Amino acid sequence: MLRTLLLSLTTLILLLSSIWALLALWFQAPGGSVGRYGLPVLWLCGLSALLYWSWVGGAWWQSILVYLVLFALLMLWWASIKPSNQRDWADDLTHITTGSVEGRRATLQHVRNFNWRSQKDYDIHWESREYDLSRLRSVDMITSNWGFPAISHVLVSFGFDDGEHVAFSVEIRREKHEKFSELGGFFKQFELSIIASDERDVVRVRSNVRNEDLELYHINLSPTDARELFRSFVVQANRLAEHPRFYHTVTGNCTTIVFSMMKKIVDGLPLDHRLLLTGYLPSYVHEVGGMEPGMALQELQRRGQITQRARDAADDPAFSALIRQGVPGWN
Structure with a gap:
């Protein structure tokens, strides 16, 4: 029961943080339409694999570590997006x-x-x-x-x-x-x-x-x-x-x-x-x-x-x- 509770809590955290990640990729992904659609799909595929690995494969801690690394890389990319006054403005x-x-x-x-x-x-x-x-x-x-x-x-x-x-x-x-x-x-x-x-x-x-x-x-x-x-x-x-x-x-x-x-x-x-x-x-x-x-x-x-x-x-x-x-x- 404790394992199930921890897995449920972890899954909720991963899902909520992934909603933010998907929206961030949707609005800011490089590569035009390919990146805007492709990167969120890749994130969803990776998330699904990690959740399956956690619940079915029994590799709970490994899944969390992999996700933390991926999310840390996402945040580094997010921090690199800087405002600018040099754009093709309306x-x-x-x-x-x-x-x-x-x-x-x-x-x-x-x-x-x-x-x-x-x-x-x-x-x-x-x-x-x-x-x-x-x-x-x-x-x-x-x-x-x-x-x-x-x-x-x-x-x-x-x-x-x-x-x-x-x-x-x-x-x-x-x-x-x-x-x-x-x-x-x-x-x-x-x-x-x-x-x-x-x-x-x-x-x-x-x-x-x-x-x-x-x-x-x-x-x-x-x-x-x-x-x-x-x-x-x-x-x-x-x-x-x-x-x-x-x-x-x-x-x-x-x-x-x-x-x-x-x-x-x-x-x-x-x-x-x-x-x-x-x-x-x-x-x-x-x-x-x-x-x-x-x-x-x-x-x-x-x-x-x-x-x-x-x-x-x-x-x-x-x-x-x-x-x-x-x-x-x-x-």
């Missing part, structure tokens, strides 16, 4: 925004300002822009949802007293042939990037081209904290441009990166499952006092729905003002 992810902040003067390079007509038809514009942080007046959170209630993309937009807005987005950095995969985000499929964009680009591509649903929330931050958050985005973006990093669906995504910045600015922010289930992030921000005081979350959500306003505003120069009509904090 057009809208060609650059990571970089910049500098000297006193109240901020300069950004590679601010995206595409004119989108469809996902394949667009005008490419990357610009350099300067901002006077003494004129920074607002911080907004914009959430974008594509059909899964628990998962949304999060943008942080900074507004200035002349009506200009620039939105920062923590993005997966796709290559031209890649499509986003939440599962692939666990297995080094994408690099991480931070991109600053004109709102007529980053909001309109989601509302008018990708048909996503967007909500905008005015965030309560003091002018000092707002400037520090802007500076933090620039610092983090520069760091990614210098030292590439893999996107991770849980530990390195559009919310956890921003949360790490905010923790250094606002004391006492608690960890919460809504930082991972980003579709519920507005309730977290509301709960910690980050939204308009005295208003229920449901009312903020209703009045913060900007999808139709963004579609109607199209390429109007007053796009940012038009989408904020009726949003609490922007009256």
Whole structure:
């Protein structure tokens, strides 16, 4: 009975670790389609042989040792996969925004300002822009949802007293042939990037081209904290441009990166499952006092729905003002 129990426990460990191994090989195996299909099949064959050897052949410890050697080799290969900023990137992810902040003067390079007509038809514009942080007046959170209630993309937009807005987005950095995969985000499929964009680009591509649903929330931050958050985005973006990093669906995504910045600015922010289930992030921000005081979350959500306003505003120069009509904090 003891032998059977130990064999059962060992088999469970081998099976669970092999699930991870198979997914790692599926997403990262060299050799194109041959490697992607062939190496997982070889792993399954080897695993089946070792399990048979353990249960029928009686060579329990030998099987474990062989598996440990194989898994150690797999982990050495996995550790050799390094992030890079030198790939054939999709057009809208060609650059990571970089910049500098000297006193109240901020300069950004590679601010995206595409004119989108469809996902394949667009005008490419990357610009350099300067901002006077003494004129920074607002911080907004914009959430974008594509059909899964628990998962949304999060943008942080900074507004200035002349009506200009620039939105920062923590993005997966796709290559031209890649499509986003939440599962692939666990297995080094994408690099991480931070991109600053004109709102007529980053909001309109989601509302008018990708048909996503967007909500905008005015965030309560003091002018000092707002400037520090802007500076933090620039610092983090520069760091990614210098030292590439893999996107991770849980530990390195559009919310956890921003949360790490905010923790250094606002004391006492608690960890919460809504930082991972980003579709519920507005309730977290509301709960910690980050939204308009005295208003229920449901009312903020209703009045913060900007999808139709963004579609109607199209390429109007007053796009940012038009989408904020009726949003609490922007009256």
